[in-house]
Amino acid sequence: MKEREKFGSRLGFILVSAGCAIGIGNVWKFPYITGIYGGAAFILMYLVFLVALGLPIMVCEFTVGRGSRMGMGKALDTLEPKGTKWHRMKWISIFGSFLLMMFYTMVGGWMLKYAFMEATGTFVGLDGKAVEGVFGDMLTNPGTLTFWAIVAIVISFGACGFGLEKGIEKVTKVMMIALLLLMIALAVNSAFLPNAAAGIKFYLVPDFGEVAKKGFGNAVFAAMSQAFFTLSIGIGSMEIFGSYLDRKKRITGEAVNIVLLDTFVALMAGFIIIPVCFAYGVEPGSGPSLLFITLPTLFNNMAGGRIWGTLFFIFMSFAALSTIIAVFEEILAFFMDIGGWSRKKAVGVNFVLITVLSLPAILGFNVLSGIQPLGEGSNIMDMEDFLVSSNLLPLGSLVFVLFCVRKNGWGFENFLKEANKGEGIKFPHWIRLYMQYILPLIVVIIYLKGYYDMFSGKSTAVFVSWMCFAVLLLFVIFGVSIFTGRKKTGKVK
Template sequence: MERERFGSRLGFILISAGCAIGLGNVWRFPYITGEYGGAAFLVMYLVFLVILGLPIMVMEFAVGRGSQRSIARAFNVLEPAGTHWHKYKWVGIVGCYLLMMFYTTVAGWMLAYVPKFASGQFVGADTAATSAAFDAMLASPVECVFWMALVCVVSILVCSLGVQKGVERITKVMMIALLAILGVLVIRSLTLPGAGEGVAFYLLPDFSKIFGSPDTFFEAAYAAMGQAFFTLSIGMGSMTIFGSYIDKHRSLMGEAATIGVLDTGVALATGLIIFPACFAFGVAPDSGPGLVFITLPSVFEQMWGGQVWGTLFFVFMSFAALSTVIAVFEGILRFSMDEWGWSRKRAVTVNLIAIPLLSLPCALGFNVLSDVVMPGVGDIQTVEDFLVSSNIMPLGSLVYVLFCVSKGGWGWKRFLAEANEGDGLKFPVWLRPWMRFGVPVLVIIILIMGWVPIVSSWL
């Protein structure tokens, strides 16, 4: 069977960016930035993105393009005989399923808020009213399960159409629409009276906010490193599959840089919607995870035409979430196609049943199963998020890095040859010591720091 391909370079860039541009940018990034003091955290995040996130993304792309396989068979094709790198594929695919088990629920929340805003449910609502509306949605098992299931069905049906006709064609439209809506919302937010204070908070660094104490600095550094991983969707094989779908006309460093700029640009622009609006209406920018669902609806309702702006914002959020879900679903489908030789139709049928069922615990974790908690971590969604973001993503990134730099793996020379084939920006040869020693140390720190507060709470 001939391997499916992307129809264009633009398709590859927008789909890879769509996988990276998700809730990490438009939900997680703004509230973390607000919690850690705005611009000072932003600078730290950008540093880790460049020295940590992008090089690992190049390595994951290279493994995919070099093997022409998904994570299911990529290591088998490239690894030296007798080695066991390929066993990581089971961790990677578990990570993809775990991500979907909570991501589909949160994506469902985004989707649910589009008709809520469009129908005028939030007209005249203050923060207390928007908080009550959000709590009511979470408390309804029917509502949570319905929107989660809708996300699953829509995304898998897109993937059922194939790479070019489904994933590429539809994701390109969503991403272009996402960028257009984003531009409109940024302009609206920046033209609000008093928006300048929010822009200053967001873009003028005050390093005393993160260097105030060693504890504050390390917390901010850990959050910045974790965000660099989460936002690029690296370490679980999502980027391996897209690497396997592209040709060798362009170097991978240049492509990763383009995707990184798009991904970071959307994250930065989302902040330019949220922080000026918060300051313009006297709302705290460090409202935590509730920033999007509780704080912002009340902010939009204070604007002229708030019903329209709020609806547009959640359409944008829904596109960002769905682009990631579609991308990860494609990786899940391709895994079974590569590993067991399934047809796309069979893979779609099995996962159309499996993924909604696996997602039920999270959708019910805020109502029927709200008493199910892990000590030191939290509810079902928080546990699933922790397993993916703080464990599988960094662990997978470590595997990809060691595989590409060590003689017992694919090796530096083979990686470099694959990464630098084609026109465009080349992966620097002199980065080898950093990739061999510096990056693994940082990744191990991320893994350890993720467990420190949990273990401390158990003792």
């Protein structure tokens, strides 16, 4: 059997895994969510939930990968006790990876297109209305969207095609180091803008009065959700890199490093964007339009703005591409592990497959804009995002946690033994009860709240139907975890 690929260095593993976690959500959503819920007070809550939620689930995912030496195509089959059905849950990861790439490649293309437009001076001399028109024109042009999505796909599969160490690790290292340097340069520039001090104060000094205005419960849930979703956990995109990891270091220490790097990028994104908002009188909680309409307008009116705008969207492109590369690797590993395919064959087939599967989201903004699957005003991308973010990520995370703690799964002792091989921070034994009962409960709450937020404004019949569907999926997950096979602990491979 062909020997499993391994990372060339520990730094490579940390940067590649962090690259997967660091995505558009860090540098786009985090700053405006922080703006909505009162700045620093929200950040404090976010950090608490990041440790309580994201870290233990990430440890589970990495440990399943390292313990099995397989991607999600065979990981659960390898570790589960004989006669159990946990392996059926692998389809959450596989479908989730494909669904995410069906729209994320397009969004990665948006970033590349905006970097190109900033560099070539497309926005020079345009007012806010005209900048908004540029974004609208881009969305209504299927040829433009398809071209830039394919550029993102080619770059990402190109990195994957050279293998783990010579391709993914090498390319992502360069991207991540460049991303961090760009962030520092952009943050320093923002700090010297007029009235930037007010923005920095808003960002660093907690004001729980502001939180109270928005509703403390809403802020807590927003912090919980952002901490959960920011790390890209639940669909195996972290698990695959655990499968390439050696046993020199304990998993917890590596996961902590990745969480810290992911958090650093999110916080720095706020240092870039929020002072800009205060400098030019823009509401920092203005939502998704902040990235594609407000910021290009601000760069257009800023000294040296064309340069800073170009650097900003290159930085955004790197954030998107690092995630795409990581998820592509999870997809490729499925075909290589299950079908025994060569990496070259897996890349060729999936290049065509992902390109074709990306078309519905692209066409949903123009040719297929009449299709509104989640109600009036929605589009195909909204549906794909909902299926991934509000379904497969939380359900997949639930599977990882339950599989690692239940006796009829891998079993907590086997999980702990694998997680604590090597040197570094130990994963504590005392956390077992928390992981068995409290952590799954929090994930379930996040999952059901996602459905509530999506369908609470619909008719009673629609709302009840979708909530029943959500509960049914939970019954399936818990049914497998409680009733599958014999209650016998699996073996560490």
